[in-house]
Amino acid sequence: MDIIDQLVGTIEAPAKPRRFVFVLLEDFTMLCFSAAVESLRIANRMSGRELYTWTLMSENGTPVRCSAGIEFVVEDELIEVLRDDTVMVCGGVSIKSASSKKIVNWLRRESRRGPLMAGLCTAGYTLAKAGLLDGKRATIHWENQDSFIEEFEDVELTKSVFVVDGNRITTAGGTSSIDLMLKLIAQDHGEDLANAVADQLIYSSIRTDQDTQRLSIPTRIGVR
Numbered sequence: 001m002d003i004i005d006q007l008v009g010t011i012e013a014p015a016k017p018r019r020f021v022f023v024l025l026e027d028f029t030m031l032c033f034s035a036a037v038e039s040l041r042i043a044n045r046m047s048g049r050e051l052y053t054w055t056l057m058s059e060n061g062t063p064v065r066c067s068a069g070i071e072f073v074v075e076d077e078l079i080e081v082l083r084d085d086t087v088m089v090c091g092g093v094s095i096k097s098a099s100s101k102k103i104v105n106w107l108r109r110e111s112r113r114g115p116l117m118a119g120l121c122t123a124g125y126t127l128a129k130a131g132l133l134d135g136k137r138a139t140i141h142w143e144n145q146d147s148f149i150e151e152f153e154d155v156e157l158t159k160s161v162f163v164v165d166g167n168r169i170t171t172a173g174g175t176s177s178i179d180l181m182l183k184l185i186a187q188d189h190g191e192d193l194a195n196a197v198a199d200q201l202i203y204s205s206i207r208t209d210q211d212t213q214r215l216s217i218p219t220r221i222g223v224r
Helices: 003-007 030-047 101-112 123-130 142-153 174-189 190-199
Strands: 020-026 052-057 086-090 116-120 160-167 168-171
Touching: 020 030, 030 052, 030 086, 030 116, 030 174, 030 190, 086 101, 086 123, 101 116, 101 123, 116 123, 123 142, 123 168, 160 174, 168 174, 174 190
Parallel strands: 020 052, 020 086, 086 116, 116 168
Antiparallel strands: 160 168
16 A cells, blocks of 8 residues: 555545645746645645645736746736635745835735735745734845845844744745645644655655754765
8 A cells, every 4th residue: 555545535625625825926936836836736646635726826917937937827916815825925036126016015905814924935025025024033045134134124034944923934945845835734634644745755854944044064064
């Protein structure tokens, strides 16, 4: 019996699948997005249930180009979300210009409905620009740390791979999306499913919010 057979039947189908709303900003990092959505897809497959659904949005409902030059077609422009939705804003290399007034105002308005809101990679900047991280712990890609600290004094910035503070989430980018999604999957449906997803991703070292973004000096130079 393989791992799929073992999990199917042990996980109850939710009354309503948890929906993730991915907001793709111009020049977003493809890895942070694909790592997140693939984790959800694999969770559905491994459980034999529709545990998660997702939809893609952009500022105007038009296709968005990621930093690798690949264009993504989305389903919607910035529309209303539901309280039970999880909103994930995907940022990248041009985060300041991508964090338009329209995006920021939409985040402020929709946050009043109470959904869980996340900034993947550099999109922690966008959430901070909207004032959604004031008084919160957060993280952002290490390249953006110094400028972020200067601009947002009311945010407690960390060097963690991801941070969950109440209904606000931030990640440092790259594969940290996997770590975050595994945590959410474990919370929703248990450690066994999260571990099965990690195995399918060939992801053998799951990190927590206590892990930092960059290698230590001894590790970098190969000294134990």
